[in-house]
Amino acid sequence: MQHLITGGAGFIGSHLARLLVERGENVVVLDNLSTGRFENIRPLVGRPNFTYLIADLADEAITNRAIEQADTIFHLAAAVGVQLIVDDPVRTIETNIEGAARVLRLAARWGKRVLVTSTSEVYGKGVAVPFREDDDVLYGPTSRSRWSYAFSKAVDEFLALAYHQTQGLPAVVVRLFNTVGPGQVGHYGMVVPRFIDQALAGGPITVFGDGEQSRCFCHVQDIVPALAQLAQTPAAWGQVVNLGSTEEISVRQLAERIADKINPSCEIRSIPYDQAYKPGFEDMRRRVPSLEKAERLIGYRARHGLDQILDDMIAWQQEHRAHPEER
Secondary structure, three states: OEEEEEOOOOHHHHHHHHHHHHOOOEEEEEEOOOOOOHHHHHHHOOOOOEEEEEOOOOOHHHHHHHHHHOOEEEEOOOOOOHHHHHHOHHHHHHHHHHHHHHHHHHHHHHOOEEEEEEEHHHHEOOOOOOEOOOOOOEOOOOOOHHHHHHHHHHHHHHHHHHHHHHHOOOEEEEEEOOEEOOOOOOOOOOHHHHHHHHHHOOOOEEEEOOOOOEEEOEEHHHHHHHHHHHHOOHHHOOOEEEEOOOOEEEHHHHHHHHHHHHOOOOOEEEEOHHHHOOOOOOOOOOOOEOOHHHHHHHOOOOOOOHHHHHHHHHHHHHHHHOOHHHO
């Protein structure tokens, strides 16, 4: 089997690449390194079953050839992170929609299996917790760029499902809920590595908003095997599937737990959304997935609890603070 991972130098993509390479599969990573980092895939360089292409999906010739030669495409390339989305909405919209459209069109041309990663953001302001894949969605106004990411990923989903329905493309959409773990960095607003970095630096830990917004954090080592399995599961093709954890915690409680593990005297400081991002910023209050479909399709279950996740991430960030060139 040969697998193509777009965005494979990113956090999740590089973990997926390592999993598949260690299984003896052939892996090609295609990444323009706009948000991905070469350091993520450096340990794989030189392995006989690993190849990387530093290129953009907009390069039709390179993308077409990579897809033609692959058996399965994992499309992870995207503009991600709240900070990036707020700062550069044009890049968010164009990267997500144009990239997915190109990958799906070429995958349909060559009849390849495709897994498209989407996001819990697609549920928007939904309040029917836990979120189920067939729930209605509710977004804020288009005048608030914060929702451009959710809109753009929803379009990706529509495209993938339309190709499946009209051309029989074996495609599955996976909505990820706050995937975290060793190797994730806080450059684009990722909350757990940001909190850990702040605590390791002596604080303060800065919580945006009132801190009562809640999330469910899932270890990347629970996610990547499920991605690999879903891509090879015919019953999942043409489906949208949630992946994540159901262990819910408020952002303030998360900050307190991280402080307790690193520096109990660390100050936790609240910052209004208008100061952290832009005036009028809106956030989702709760994000809890229903995992019934994933369990039914592949027997999925998140095996890492939040404390183990935090311990793994703290250990990684402590090690790499001493070697910043590896981050």
